[in-house]
Amino acid sequence: MHRVMKGCTRKGNRTMGQKSVQRVVRADFIRSRLIPIHLASVIRLALPLWLFVAASVLPAAAQEMMPPAASGWAAWAPRAATAPATDVTQLSNGYALNVYGNQVPNVYGGWRTRIQGLQGGRYYRFTARAVPVGIVSLREAVTIVLRWRGSFGDEVTPDYVWDYRLQSDGSLLFDRVIQAPAGTTAVDVDLVLQWSSGGRVSFDRLSFTPAAAPAARPVRVAAVYFRPSGASSGLESVRQAARYAEQVAANNRPDVMVLGETLNVIGAPGTLEDKAETIPGPSTDVIANVARTFGVNIAFGLLERAGTQLYNAAVLLDRTGTIVGKYRKVQLPLSEASAGIAPGSSVPVFEADFGRVALLICQDAAFPEPAREAALQGAEMLLVPIWGGKPGIVRARAAEHGLYLAASGYDYASEVIGPLGTVLAGVGSLASPGAAVTDIDLSRRFRETWLGEMRDLASKERRASPYTRSIDEPPTDTPPPPADTTTPAVSLTSPAAGATVYGSLTVAATATDNVGVARVRFLVGGTQLGADDTTAPFSASWDTRTASN
The missing domain is CATH 3.60.110.10 (Carbon-nitrogen hydrolase)
Incomplete structure (x- = not known):
């Protein structure tokens, strides 16, 4: 009953x-119970229950809405600076859409198509195969996004197709039944390689069909x-x-x-x-x-x-x-x-x-x-x-x-x-x-x-790679340096100002800064004397015979 x-x-x-x-x-919903009931109750329920089940059944062959050819897709990226390379492989049973990181830092992009004729509130099934190569984080890098279009704005966010089954050959099978938000008339499907500059991925066996509501x-x-x-x-x-x-x-x-x-x-x-x-x-x-x-x-x-x-x-x-x-x-x-x-x-x-x-x-x-x-x-x-x-x-x-x-x-x-x-x-x-x-x-x-x-x-969206610190790593004992707000000060200590010099001698100076002095460089007429001195006391050798009077 x-x-x-x-x-x-x-x-x-x-x-x-x-x-x-x-x-x-x-x-909040219908629940099955194994309890004694009279036959008359079963007869009264039989017709409404049959009608409910019949209304939920879709035709055996649901209408395929995915583009039948690769020409129905366009290469896409939000920025030229992070755009991947793309091409198409023709297969005996369709096509594959390929995306290459091409060593582009923070690469993001791939392929996009728009599927029209959707009805808000209806369920649709998306399936695809992805073949990744050279990708470290599959969940992060292989991205499939459904961007709903219709009588609404950004308050209706896109949906991911994120859950996959890893196959013995290394390919990923994606399969999700999802309800289109109320007011939906179309969906943009994005197939993306995300943040994997050295990787590549191929998408094939793409399908988008009407589906029955999940039980x-x-x-x-x-x-x-x-x-x-x-x-x-x-x-x-x-x-x-x-x-x-x-x-x-x-x-x-x-x-x-x-x-x-x-x-x-x-x-x-x-x-x-x-x-x-x-x-x-x-x-x-x-x-x-x-x-x-x-x-x-x-x-x-x-x-x-x-x-x-x-x-x-x-x-x-x-x-x-x-x-x-x-x-x-x-x-x-x-x-x-x-x-x-x-x-x-x-x-x-x-x-x-x-x-x-x-x-x-x-x-x-x-x-x-x-x-x-x-x-x-x-x-x-x-x-x-x-x-x-x-x-x-x-x-x-x-x-x-x-x-x-x-x-x-x-x-x-x-x-x-x-x-x-x-x-x-x-x-x-x-x-x-x-x-x-x-x-x-x-x-x-x-x-x-x-x-x-x-x-x-x-x-x-939750990432793992940035979070590398272990509880076994103690915090550093060195406090952060103070803000560098003072201009360094330097003073020549030898030879004295106005002195007459000849032959080889040592030039010396003192230098101070509120944060610290990294190095001191000595120059005569724009010509550097030796290498930078990185430790105090700061000095350099000068052969005055190489300079004019």
Whole structure:
């Protein structure tokens, strides 16, 4: 049965011992449910559903809108000083557009064509192959831009086609389905070689066709707020969290649920050595039972023992309770490092049945690099068990990469954050257990006026090569020199002014400056005496017999 759920925010209390549950639910689209219904309901839904599907189907052979010949393209560059060289190769199945850096510093340019007859709001598919040679940064140098034209101005920014699949022969395959902004009537397609003076790239297999709208990818997300307490052991703390997670799962039926950090540590006596356990182990078994029973993906944190090492870790369990991902916290605070916990060394991304996700833990969200690593690997959502932290910084991790983020905390109000950095659902209070629950659509874009889409910008425009300084390089001990605001002063000290000289002698001088004297040059009648003197005292030899009286 398909049930339409209107957007709402709902809070209510359900008796669970002495504790209350706070629920925040928002939903904006059709969601499938496996629940009993009467045959009459199916008959009433059948016709509208068929009409909806039929309206979304395009003809099997979509109309090709790309120029059939290279003559439909023009070589293009914004400035003659940085223009690349271009030419065309005719192929048996079409043509290739070639762009050469030609050792031009900061080269930028390539080929452009205009495709007419577009409709605002319609979806279009762009595909191409690029063959790069001599290019260091493929993401930076191989640039494809869609510049929309229509009843609007610069407030509607261009779109990149930036994501590619690297082939075994070194070529790049680009493929993107994208919606034309409202009011669009045409698009300029730019194929560019950017800032790679020694490189070249060829573009072929170019296609631009109408396309069906991407299928919705609905996901219900639950960020749980529950702080175990008064437990007899770390495992009992995990069991407390599991019992509450069962209630959240039963009431909300989420697709993915996030629980807190180091569940087998908080709220229980004992040392870290006592509480640490292997993965898989007792704690993952307890949470896996919740995942299986309610068919929900679950991310949670625990203290892991691996040989002689302890790690602050998180795992992702699928709907069957199988461990599909494990992550070890990279950014450790002093309290953990000084307790003997070891850091992780990478930020992996995992394929869940609803999308690509990465796990971060608490202080990982205080630094841009872990989220950046996840985004570069195609993560669509960050799942973050977090003890506490600054909400503004955590939300920035979502906004700066255009990702969803679900954080489950103890001293942090659990929340689900959207790609614009806005809170989609939050528990609002730390006074009692609760869950921030919301429905999202991973197929949705978040384009902003004047800016475009942050996920595109972060993936295409952020550079890596300028940022070379290591934390192992200490700041220099030498302070910067003062501003050079005084004219240097020089005074001849030997021979004395007005003296009569003959034969060979030494000429000497003093020189001062508020910043420093680099060198002193001695001249007689415009002729230099020897080489420049770079150290005080400054002097030069003079044979007076070479000069006239």
